Amino acid sequence: MRIGVPKEIKIHESRVGLTPATVRELIANGHQVMVQENAGLPIDLGNDKYREAGAQIVDTPEEIFAQADLIVKVKEPQKSEIPLLREGQVIFTYLHLAPDPIQAKGLLNSGCIAIAYETVTDKSGGLPLLAPMSEVAGRMSIQAGAHALELNQGGRGILLGGVSGVPPAQVVVIGGGVVGTNAARIAMGMEAHVTLLEKSIPRLQQLDSLYGSRLNTIFSTTDALEEYVTTADLIIGSVLIPGGAAPKLVNREMVSRMKRGSVLVDVAIDQGGCFETSKPTTLADPIFTVDEVVHYCVSNMPGAVARTSTFALNNATLPFVLALANKGYRRALTDDQYFRDGLNVYRGHLTHAAVARDLGITHTDALNALI
Structure with missing residues (x-):
């Protein structure tokens, strides 16, 4: 051939x-x-x-x-x-x-x-050809989000892990798949306070068993999304419907209630994005602001590495x-x-x-x- x-x-x-x-x-x-x-x-x-x-x-x-x-x-x-x-x-x-x-x-x-x-797909229901890039994107999402939190990027001017006497950033990860797990892992490694929202009870149990008290696991509902999204410094959107468009889990009204200079990283942007205010961006011009909230929506994040x-x-x-x-x-x-x-x-x-x-x-x- x-x-x-x-x-x-x-x-x-x-x-x-x-x-x-x-x-x-x-x-x-x-x-x-x-x-x-x-x-x-x-x-x-x-x-x-x-x-x-x-x-x-x-x-x-x-x-x-x-x-x-x-x-x-x-x-x-x-x-x-x-x-x-x-x-x-x-x-x-x-x-x-x-x-x-x-x-x-x-x-x-x-x-x-x-x-x-x-x-x-594979026998276990996984996505073997998406997984390696999801792993890269999940890890990169925290790197990109930490940079976007810097003041000169429009962020709140927060160091992800804080310092002695100053609390760390509040990081919320929506979705506990490959992207979300890798994002949470890197955020915890940088000593942020990390909450992960997920609908699958077995997956929440796995993550709780794996990370214990280092990771705050929450069953995802509309109430939970509103509570944690509006108080977060950095939010990683990592939901996926194989082949289908990503659901809009964070609407415009939620975004308007977020803290000034907080950051949204939409890793689901290739599938349309999971934030209502998302639109695709490029590595040449990766961020934009809506309601004083910084959005990072690069559609080929792994291309940076x-x-x-x-x-x-x-x-x-x-x-x-x-x-x-x-x-x-x-x-x-x-x-x-x-x-x-x-x-x-x-x-x-x-x-x-x-x-x-x-x-x-x-x-x-x-x-x-x-x-």
Whole structure:
């Protein structure tokens, strides 16, 4: 199979779809890999490293899209890339289609087969290709939030961990999944006072057993959200509905009652955000203020630590890329029901129920589409 890796063009996005080590595995399995020139250069994965792994270096994305059977990326195809997709071509990347009807329409019109990292599942109900970036984003959310709390960023001028005789910041994490757990862990490590809100009793029990009195675990209700959100210094939004749009758990009225200079970090922004006042921002211009509350809503947070993120992502995606290359997309997806959950678009049809529901488009069963 001919596999193509274009350079990411989303603003301040320096991750790359395949590392040289992953390329080497694909070459060893008898496949051809094309990598766009300097695709990995910002993270010290230069052209020579890809050549040594057996890849062909090509000049333009047009060459990649024109020749490759399988496109492997990190971020969703951008406006200039969607017209390059062709019927029957497979693209494997993060898509986040639910809040993005324009991208969805472009993929549907292209006739491509689009498989989304974020909706691939596993036997335990987890999201194995979202988890590594969720881990990065959760840890980064505290780093970003601590910076946004500084006075010159518009924040309250609070040091997250406080100092002797001065109390630490009040950090509230909404959601106890991979993002929320990693956010809470880093916040506790920085000696903040941390409260985590979660609806799952078993998950609350797990976290309480793991962290004990260091973490204040609260069952999430509207009353609890209002109580803790309006008194927090830093809030991390980390709720997720696989494939679907994130629920708006913090409304505009709650935001208006928050303390001046408090900070919201919306890690769910790729799926539309879990704060009513959120809107996507970039690493070039990451924050904005609503009602004197600082919002950090960067839609590709892991891109700020692109080298770590690239290697973490490739560790997870390698078996799936090999399956697509070795078996072909049809057999790879029909053989594995969990991998098939990643199929979002198939030759003009939406094949993920949650995505189709949020976009208001008819859903086609993925297995029926493939056979």
